Amino acid sequence: LTVAVLISGAGSNLRALLEAAADPQYPAEIVVVGADREADGFAHAEEFGIPSFMVPFDAFDSRERWGAELSSQLSVWRPDLVVLSGLMRLLPHAVVADWSPRIVNTHPAHLPEFPGAHAVRDALAAQATRTGASVILVDDGVDTGPILAQERVPVLPDDDEHTLHARIKPVERRLLIDVVRRIADGDLDLDAVAASHAPPAP
Numbered sequence: 001l002t003v004a005v006l007i008s009g010a011g012s013n014l015r016a017l018l019e020a021a022a023d024p025q026y027p028a029e030i031v032v033v034g035a036d037r038e039a040d041g042f043a044h045a046e047e048f049g050i051p052s053f054m055v056p057f058d059a060f061d062s063r064e065r066w067g068a069e070l071s072s073q074l075s076v077w078r079p080d081l082v083v084l085s086g087l088m089r090l091l092p093h094a095v096v097a098d099w100s101p102r103i104v105n106t107h108p109a110h111l112p113e114f115p116g117a118h119a120v121r122d123a124l125a126a127q128a129t130r131t132g133a134s135v136i137l138v139d140d141g142v143d144t145g146p147i148l149a150q151e152r153v154p155v156l157p158d159d160d161e162h163t164l165h166a167r168i169k170p171v172e173r174r175l176l177i178d179v180v181r182r183i184a185d186g187d188l189d190l191d192a193v194a195a196s197h198a199p200p201a202p
């Protein structure tokens with residue numbers, strides 16, 4: 001299974017996937033890393049000799065034009081699966097339509113709890129005693145897609161955003177590596193999952 005990974009930041013989840021995929025027994029291969037900005041995570045792609053591309057969001061005069069360029073860059077690699085792993089940008093509907101259902105996302109909360117870009121901060125603000133990590137199929141909503149894997153993560157009384165996120169990420173990575181393996185092995189049928197999922201309310 002060939003995989004394209006899209007990031008915006010440190011790419012620690014990307015690195016975990018690169019390390020897993022370095023094992024010849026792992027049934028998936030990362031073929032390209034893309035980002036919407038100069039992501040620190042590009043360093044991991046370089047280290048593993050994986051090509052990368054950048055489609056800077058600020059260079060485009062609309063989300064749709066940015067998305068169209070992103071999608072065409074992705075198409076060059078003809079990936080079997082697109083993994084959003086720390087891409088901090090909502091994809092235009094056209095991009096989701098281009099790649100669905102072969103596009104999954106990692107999220108640092110126990111969806112449907114705490115969707116959106118500040119999941120860790122929101123869990124702390126809500127004084128939650130537990131949160132989680134989720135891997136979902138990307139649909140047209142914001143973190144509303146069908147859940148492929150998720151696991152609870154405890155919140156400790158003296159947690160701040162950094163310590164809580166640091167506890168969530170290893171769980172996210174484990175779930176992501178396992179979901180990609182299951183897709184590659186044919187144990188997880190994304191078409192079937194998408195077919196059984198109601199589209200998000202408009």
Ligand code: GRF
Nearest residue numbers: 009010011012013086106108
């Ligand atoms: C991850 O927790 C991801 O779910 C969230 O942002 C974080 C990205 O971390 N959207 P990294 O860039 O993989 O280190």
